Amino acid sequence: MADSALRNRHVPANLPERIQHYIDGQPVDSVDGDTFEVLDPVTNETYVRAAAGKKADVDRAVRAARTAFAEGPWPKMLPRERSRVLHRVADLVESRDARLAELESFDSGLPITQALGQARRAAENFRFFADLIVAQADDTYKVPGRQINYVNRKPIGVAGLITPWNTPFMLESWKLAPALATGNTVVLKPAEFTPLSASLWAGIFEEAGLPQGVFNLVNGLGEDAGDALVKHPDVPLISFTGESRTGQIIFGNAAPYLKGLSMELGGKSPAVVFADADLDAAIDATVFGVFSLNGERCTAGSRILVQREVYDEFVERYAAQAERVKVGYPHDPATEVGALVHPEHYDKVVSYIEIGKGEARLVAGGGRPAEFPTGNFVRPTVFADVKPDARIFQEEIFGPVVAITPFDTEEEALELANGVKYGLAAYIWTNDLKRAHSFSQAVEAGMVWLNSNNVRDLRTPFGGVKASGLGHEGGYRSIDFYTDQQAVHITLGKVHNPTFGKSA
Numbered sequence: 073m074a075d076s077a078l079r080n081r082h083v084p085a086n087l088p089e090r091i092q093h094y095i096d097g098q099p100v101d102s103v104d105g106d107t108f109e110v111l112d113p114v115t116n117e118t119y120v121r122a123a124a125g126k127k128a129d130v131d132r133a134v135r136a137a138r139t140a141f142a143e144g145p146w147p148k149m150l151p152r153e154r155s156r157v158l159h160r161v162a163d164l165v166e167s168r169d170a171r172l173a174e175l176e177s178f179d180s181g182l183p184i185t186q187a188l189g190q191a192r193r194a195a196e197n198f199r200f201f202a203d204l205i206v207a208q209a210d211d212t213y214k215v216p217g218r219q220i221n222y223v224n225r226k227p228i229g230v231a232g233l234i235t236p237w238n239t240p241f242m243l244e245s246w247k248l249a250p251a252l253a254t255g256n257t258v259v260l261k262p263a264e265f266t267p268l269s270a271s272l273w274a275g276i277f278e279e280a281g282l283p284q285g286v287f288n289l290v291n292g293l294g295e296d297a298g299d300a301l302v303k304h305p306d307v308p309l310i311s312f313t314g315e316s317r318t319g320q321i322i323f324g325n326a327a328p329y330l331k332g333l334s335m336e337l338g339g340k341s342p343a344v345v346f347a348d349a350d351l352d353a354a355i356d357a358t359v360f361g362v363f364s365l366n367g368e369r370c371t372a373g374s375r376i377l378v379q380r381e382v383y384d385e386f387v388e389r390y391a392a393q394a395e396r397v398k399v400g401y402p403h404d405p406a407t408e409v410g411a412l413v414h415p416e417h418y419d420k421v422v423s424y425i426e427i428g429k430g431e432a433r434l435v436a437g438g439g440r441p442a443e444f445p446t447g448n449f450v451r452p453t454v455f456a457d458v459k460p461d462a463r464i465f466q467e468e469i470f471g472p473v474v475a476i477t478p479f480d481t482e483e484e485a486l487e488l489a490n491g492v493k494y495g496l497a498a499y500i501w502t503n504d505l506k507r508a509h510s511f512s513q514a515v516e517a518g519m520v521w522l523n524s525n526n527v528r529d530l531r532t533p534f535g536g537v538k539a540s541g542l543g544h545e546g547g548y549r550s551i552d553f554y555t556d557q558q559a560v561h562i563t564l565g566k567v568h569n570p571t572f573g574k575s576a
Contacts, residue, residue: 081114082403084174091122091267093129093291094274096136097284103128108293110267113181113411114401114447122267125292130259130300133288137230137257138306140285147227147255151205158202158253160280165195165245168276172269176241177402179268181411181448184403186365194245200530201249201550208551220562225555227255228332232307234298234322235270236314237263237413238368238470244270247311250550252286259307260289261298263314265414267291294318302326309333309553313370316468316494316539323542334543334553336370336535338468339496341517342489343373346482347381349501350523355386357525358474359393361499363452366409367472368417370540371497371519371526375458375465376476377488383478387456390476391435394452397472399441409472411448418448421471424464428455431462432475460491468494482507490516496536497526518544 091110092099106124111117123129141147146154165172173188182190210223231251235244240263251258262270270289277287290297294314302310302325309332312322316337326333343358345351361373378386400407412418425439437453450472458465458475465475479485489498498517502508512520518536521527528534535544545553 080401081112082178082401083112083119084171084178088120088268088271091120091271091291093123093125093133094271094287094289095129095133096139096288097278099274100132102126102292103132108264110179110265111414112178113413116415116447120268122264122291125261125290125297125300127296127300129290129292130297130304133259133290134230134301134304134306136285137259137288140283141227141229141257144257144283144285146252146257146283146286149255151208151253154253154255155202155206157281158198158205158249161276161282162195162198162202164276164279165191165198168272169195172241172272174403175272176239176266176269177410180237180240180266180413181366181402182239183366183400183407183410185405185407187402190239190242194242197242197245197530198249201253204547204551205253217565218568219564222560222562224558224560225254225551226558228308228554228556229256230307231256231258231554232301232304232310233258233260234294234301234310234312234314235260235262237265238370239365240266241269241272243313244273246545247313248273248287250545251311251554252282254551254554256554257286258288259301260287261294261301262289262291264291264293265417299325302331303329305329307331311545311553312336319542332553334535334545335541336545337496337539337541338470338494339370339372339536339540340375340466340468340492340494341371341373341497341499342375342377342515343499344485344489344501344511345376345378345382345386346485346502346504346507347379348503349382350503351382351386351389353523354501355390355393357499357501359390359397361525362474363394363397363409363472366412367421367452368413368470372470373497373499374469374474375488375492376474377479377485378476379485380478380480387435387476391454391456394436394454394474397452399444399449399451409450409452412450412471413448415448417470418450421450421469421473424467424469424471424473425450425453428453428458428462428464428473428475431464432456432458437472460488466492482511486511486514493539494536495538496540497521499524499526
């Protein structure tokens, strides 16, 4: 490890000596005692070991969750009672946001200011679903004088939640909050690269008054703990966020059990900039959209399609602004791009940069910053004149790398936007109202932002099409996913039945 990295490495106080599972209200080691290393992204040195869960550990966790569901009070509570617990969770997360952000930044390499925003968003996720479950109203259909039909929602059972390593604490909350709000019990399998902040959930839930066994956590590798969770016969639904290839494996492994699946997968989202757009706003938004969160975000606008009349100006201004983005140590409040999460991921991103140098014109960045000889640091990298068949145009890089491509007509822009296997998000910049709406409806994306950065309204559906996902969560869609909807039919007055086998 270089002296500069050692001097500038911020290590939070009171780090755990080891990270354990949390099963049936108790921190526990793996049944076989196995552990794995967790690395600090600034130095790539091991700072803690975490329990490596396998099938036996998942079995224990599912058994605890199943017992809590079948015999415990949580599924039977009134929505208002569960809501109070979830509001206490939100209060606790908010009160500890600085500590959560510090641990998240250290563990994932995320800039501290952005980690703080994600911690606060986690609290808001719990508050949102705590309110929504109380306001929830189900459908009733009447046939006057003859029949009433109503929908009865019921929690499903044990929810298996598999979460990624980018903004891990917030994305864990995005699944935990609706799963718990609707009365399910859960087994959480956090990403193996970033188990630190996930280890705080147990204390938060205990203090908030969540009954024992409702929340369980098993750390471990995806091929061990994640695979066992997906294949467990007592886990009727799986919510997964991660790579598209992993999603395909989960889809296949869950199929024999006919599990409910919600999968938010990869993206290669286009940002389409027309000549009549507000270029100042478009440049600011697209710089932030691909370089925030270290570029490790599924909805990053990593392909920027620019109309030829403004293409040269856009590329010049965009590249200059990208060069000014501050790369720094994650704990520094001035840092805008920190360290990538893990050396494996760093190597992947750098390999794509080298591929891009042979496919397009490099106009900014291009590799490791000179001032950071160690750690997973990458300069914000911009390629221009990228052809639509280039790998850096087609494949998800998931780092601070962007491809810019010119277009002439609206038809060409739509063909380019839709010309990849992904379909998660799209961003459209134009002052033509008719074009904005017609283009947004034609683009193959689960979510579209018009003249806007990625600003989420928690009431709206979140999800993608094509290789970007299966199903949607968010707002009432999350309530739909985490509940069984039972139709109940009541006859009023005279029964109108056909009669079979009536005696003569």
